[in-house]
Amino acid sequence: MPSCQKTNMCAIVWMSSPVSVSPQLTPTGTVDPHPLPHPEPLVPTPAAHPFNRLACSDPVVDRGSRQQGPDRLPTHARDTVALSGSGGQAITMRDRGVATMDRSPEDREKNRPKHRISAPLRSRHALESINRNSRPNNRNSVVLPGIDTGRETELIRQGYADSLGNNRWRINGRVYVRKGNERGTLYPESGEGVRSLSRFEFKALVLLISFGGYTEDAQRQFARDDLLTDDVVLVAFELYDLRSKK
Amino acid sequence: MYGTDIYLDQTSSTTDLASAFAQVLGVSTKRVVVMDQEDYEQLGSTWANPKIAMVLRTSSLRGDFPVALEIRLREDTPDLRTLLSGAARLLGASILTDELVVNPLFTSDWLMFTPDGDVIVIEADEEEFAADEPAIVLTPESRRVYEARQRPAERLATTASS
Numbered sequence: 001m002p003s004c005q006k007t008n009m010c011a012i013v014w015m016s017s018p019v020s021v022s023p024q025l026t027p028t029g030t031v032d033p034h035p036l037p038h039p040e041p042l043v044p045t046p047a048a049h050p051f052n053r054l055a056c057s058d059p060v061v062d063r064g065s066r067q068q069g070p071d072r073l074p075t076h077a078r079d080t081v082a083l084s085g086s087g088g089q090a091i092t093m094r095d096r097g098v099a100t101m102d103r104s105p106e107d108r109e110k111n112r113p114k115h116r117i118s119a120p121l122r123s124r125h126a127l128e129s130i131n132r133n134s135r136p137n138n139r140n141s142v143v144l145p146g147i148d149t150g151r152e153t154e155l156i157r158q159g160y161a162d163s164l165g166n167n168r169w170r171i172n173g174r175v176y177v178r179k180g181n182e183r184g185t186l187y188p189e190s191g192e193g194v195r196s197l198s199r200f201e202f203k204a205l206v207l208l209i210s211f212g213g214y215t216e217d218a219q220r221q222f223a224r225d226d227l228l229t230d231d232v233v234l235v236a237f238e239l240y241d242l243r244s245k246k
Numbered sequence: 247m248y249g250t251d252i253y254l255d256q257t258s259s260t261t262d263l264a265s266a267f268a269q270v271l272g273v274s275t276k277r278v279v280v281m282d283q284e285d286y287e288q289l290g291s292t293w294a295n296p297k298i299a300m301v302l303r304t305s306s307l308r309g310d311f312p313v314a315l316e317i318r319l320r321e322d323t324p325d326l327r328t329l330l331s332g333a334a335r336l337l338g339a340s341i342l343t344d345e346l347v348v349n350p351l352f353t354s355d356w357l358m359f360t361p362d363g364d365v366i367v368i369e370a371d372e373e374e375f376a377a378d379e380p381a382i383v384l385t386p387e388s389r390r391v392y393e394a395r396q397r398p399a400e401r402l403a404t405t406a407s408s
Contacts, residue, residue, distance in 0.1 A: 124353060124376035135307070135314070135380045136251065139350035179352050181369070187351045200249065224290030227249045227318065 108159030204236035270332035309381030
């Protein structure tokens, strides 16, 4: 049995980049003293999302045993997937390391990258860019729809992110790492809305895209492939679901 | 059970592929099956046979390493380095993997096994690999490294044909 209840609504922060500052309500109903102007939630709010399971507080639970047959996935997928959660606690944007514009020039200078950086490749990392021809890497860092990695790169460049050392910066709850090549390409590493897919999770996602979802044909392919286990398909299905709702 | 993707710079017949990987694994050629990437039906029936030690699923892409092989093995943690090094030597092809690079986040980095036994980190254009029609296209610097490692006979052939 999944341990999260559909009635257990969790706080989901609004993540974005700042433009102006005026007090406003957070999605949890508390007043954020350092609000950010972008009103778009980067992940659906629990109330707005058709599957409340996506907002439960626990990470993926009850992966279940491998089943054969057409109905093995949807049951798992509806009950067990979690996006992010706070255990019901109100979380302000500041708590989550969201960028603010009230940073002193000294602070900005301290956090500014010392070398050139360039934005992550959208065609590689954006969930909506993955298509039926996409090929996996060993690890595949995927960014959920609505996250503007280009804008966050610019904020990092201007010193509004927190430098974590070792060529890493955190902004809006996400950690980016810089590759030491000429262009200084940034890679989304972890945090809110960043998923790291294994090779076969990525392949399962590509299969779902190719078949237009968890269709009978897709299920037949999954059943023939022992590396595409229920756990693997579940991860892919959750992302496919988010991608489709974009 | 283990699976990964590798990329070769040269095409080989299915017989040669099966023979090379069987030799490196130390098993009979019959225990290595080569099939098309899209043939899920064959994958299911082949892998159900416990005598099959390895499955190679082939597909193609644009660029410098046009042969894609998804390899599947029964064991969970095979010695990939030994496997790829041996296969590169037997097939006379350079083989790319992204399993053994330093930082798995850096998706433009690949480890190349050459027929001569060299193992080198090279970089490919990430944009090309993420394109609608993916390709592995070496960066100019890595291309120089790659070309310098080609066997003399191949270098001559390349020069003559260009």
